[in-house]
Amino acid sequence: MTTTTTTTTTPARRRATPGTGGGARRVAALARAELRLLVRNRTALFNALALPPMTVGLFAALGVVGDGAPAAAGAVLLNLLTFMALAFVVYYNLTVAFVARREELVLKRYLVGECSRAEILVGTAVPAVVVALAQTLLGIVAVSVFLTPPAFVNPLLMVVAVLGGAAMLTALAAATSGLSRTVESAQLTTLPLLVVAIPFAGLFGAPGASSGVLDTIGTFTPLRPITDLMLLGAGGIDGDGQVVTFAETFGAAALPAAVLAAWTVVGVLAARRWMRWEPRR
């Protein structure tokens, strides 16, 4: 070994430090594994794929939805589907997944490798986000085929609602996982957000019908901007229940987008504060 130089094993073997370029590759590797786990876990798979459409079907059958124009009903149902996917598949399922991976010491293993913490979180979240996107696409097809199709005034806002909502809820799920000792206790720790925020989320019907102090407060709750942006994007329906033009949707989207961004920042800060990477001892 001390003899002649072999170029492959010079004392300081040069190697690329893990850069941002490899980041996508690392996230993809984790995401593939996580997707496999989702497919192999019947309960999680059922929750992810069947629960949101079933919920929407139930509400549609009960006729609770859509007190406005037929086109508004399509937008409202579509939003309900996206919302359920984000709230349950992204927020709830991911909280459970983070707790499970932590307790089985998988997070700790990932941490010793080349992935950054953000990459581990994103890689774990990708399948849930993909499911939420897929549900939205299916919902678009479904309302277009079976109902009066909404006008899809500003699809960009729908993308912001789904991806922004997914980012916010991933961060909040990471934070919530840190407050959950076990997978079972995640059923309780996820309740506050779901129980408190869902009534304010404006799910059942066009907004404006319930204007008042409560509604003003509701505007600033974390799940509300998802609905506001979806209804604006899909139906051109603004916060007062008025139908607006493409150009006007941008102005109307400013407040919900800001609220969404703010809650995402809160989620990231909370995750930094509370997320734990190995079991408490």
Place this chain on the structure above:
Amino acid sequence: MTSEPIVHVRGARRRYGTFEAVRGVDLDVHRGELVALLGTNGAGKTSFVELVEGLAPASGGTVRVLGHDPYRERRRVVGSLGIMLQSAGFSGDLTVAETARTWAGTLSRPRPVADVLGAVGLEHRADVRVASLSGGEKRRLDLALATLGDPELLFLDEPTTGLDPESRRATWALVQGMLDAGTTVLLTTHYLEEAEQLADRIAIMQAGRVVRTGSVADVVAAEPARVEAVVRNDGGRAVTPALADLPALAGLVGAPDVDRTGRLRLRTTRLQDDLLTLLQWADARRLRLDDLDARAASLEQAFLALDDTAGTPGAQRTTDTEAAA
């Protein structure tokens, strides 16, 4: 060979709340060598190794790995490290091959997955779900993942705990192969034989400090040899020599011990000289030394002897330069 050591630690400390698990450790690991950390349960081996791995910040002192702070500059060193934790988990629903391929996908320079699984003897288990592996097989999968990135510096925290003797030897051969290829290794173990087999140097930890360092031979040499015999007269009856009757022994440690059956026990740092003195003494008095047993210390003895000498000053045979942090 005056280059900076790959691992350079001075006065490292780590606390959990009010409890300090690592209390000022100095350690250098040079390129291509294997240093084994020994110590009883709770001595602080894992807590210390995690500092070097960059998994936790030191609460005092300095830790440098490949010239960087492994915690604050982790991105710069992590691509060169292979880490086998004392306990890390797997997703039980993935197969062995899927687990290894996932890990390979996160590495900047992965070796071929099949080669690495073959090296740890898991190639025939590649399509088995990790949940159905035995404990020892999981441990070998751990080792496969740690070596998958062709690391420059490999950390092995109790790599062979729970392995059968054959797998243990196979692991030693694998580690030896990596050493031969130039890898540097920091290993912890409870198996003294493992340290004797693999280690260029050992460091023994006790209560958060390194209390001995050196080659196995150095550490053992610092430990007194032992002489035992049953003293009998020429009639064959056991006699109990009074301590005053015994010859003066140059390297004697402590007082010799003679029990009622005539068994004499003593410890000496100059085995050859004192053994000769003892034999001549017996010869002159026409005594027989039955069951004569004289032996240099083993690593195990050196290790066990620490319990007795821990608190005493002078037991500290490493340079005790604590960082004034």
